[in-house]
Amino acid sequence: MIELKYMEKRYAGSDAYVYVRDMTIQKGEIVGILGENGSGKTTLLKSIMGIGEVQNGSITIEGKPASELYDRMAFITEEGSFFPDLTPDEYAQFLAGFFTRFDRELYDKLLKFYELEPEDAIKTFSKGQKAKLEICAGLAKKADYLLMDEPLIGKDMFTRRDFFKLMLSGLRGDETVLFATHLIDDVEHVIDRAIIMKKGRVAADFYIDEMREQGRTLAEMMAEASGYKADKYRDVFE
Numbered sequence: 001m002i003e004l005k006y007m008e009k010r011y012a013g014s015d016a017y018v019y020v021r022d023m024t025i026q027k028g029e030i031v032g033i034l035g036e037n038g039s040g041k042t043t044l045l046k047s048i049m050g051i052g053e054v055q056n057g058s059i060t061i062e063g064k065p066a067s068e069l070y071d072r073m074a075f076i077t078e079e080g081s082f083f084p085d086l087t088p089d090e091y092a093q094f095l096a097g098f099f100t101r102f103d104r105e106l107y108d109k110l111l112k113f114y115e116l117e118p119e120d121a122i123k124t125f126s127k128g129q130k131a132k133l134e135i136c137a138g139l140a141k142k143a144d145y146l147l148m149d150e151p152l153i154g155k156d157m158f159t160r161r162d163f164f165k166l167m168l169s170g171l172r173g174d175e176t177v178l179f180a181t182h183l184i185d186d187v188e189h190v191i192d193r194a195i196i197m198k199k200g201r202v203a204a205d206f207y208i209d210e211m212r213e214q215g216r217t218l219a220e221m222m223a224e225a226s227g228y229k230a231d232k233y234r235d236v237f238e
């Protein structure tokens with residue numbers, strides 16, 4: 001279980017402010033963290049991972065700080081956590097030494113699936129290939145808490161589809177998955193719950209089953225929670 005209470009995050013030299021009063025994410029939930037650009041999705045995920053200091057409040061995972069559970073947590077981001085001079089093979093050796101559950105066999109199978117060359121320097125990979133490597137590493141960590149920040153951005157349609165199939169097939173069922181994305185059509189059928197951020201606050205938090213029972217779609221919920229106005233663009237021309 002992930003618990004946040006009165007979390008306040010400010011960045012030096014910026015007015016940005018992310019505040020979460022009370023949020024509990026149960027074990028086994030697959031949660032979409034949604035919201036417009038700059039709404040606080042990455043800040044929320046990084047704070048849960050214990051990356052960067054939060055000024056106030058508490059964030060615990062199973063009652064402990066993230067630093068005590070590092071080898072049961074994985075964070076897949078666009079930025080990547082690999083060292084560019086290493087090869088995927090060398091990167092795996094590093095990961096195996098650091099993450100006790102690292103599954104080398106799965107990692108190698110994923111590399112093969114994504115057609116990534118284990119002996120080439122990572123710095124020679126394209127952006128998409130680097131992101132795929134990050135997915136291989138993240139999934140092979142066999143983490144209980146899998147946090148992902150836009151792992152699908154810039155990926156072609158087939159890569160996105162495969163990603164969900166790979167991720168969901170590899171889960172045991174008790175992992176907690178947090179998924180920050182703008183690709184709501186892709187995640188609507190994958191997530192159990194949606195948390196919509198707006199200007200650093202939680203604007204909506206609901207279960208997808210309840211949403212469907214009300215005959216609503218994620219796109220509608222997003223537009224409502226974000227206060228999106230379809231004709232706002234006209235202001236530019238007035």
Ligand SMILES: Nc1ncnc2c1ncn2[C@@H]1O[C@H](COP(=O)(O)OP(=O)(O)OP(=O)(O)O)[C@@H](O)[C@H]1O
Pocket residue numbers: 011012013014016017018035036037038039040041042043044
């Ligand atoms: N390193 C930083 N220094 C200063 N301000 C920051 C920093 N990182 C984020 N912010 C600010 O914090 C707010 C939340 O940013 P965050 O990256 O969490 O949003 P996001 O929802 O992930 O956005 P996007 O969808 O564009 O990736 C924004 O106003 C942003 O400008």
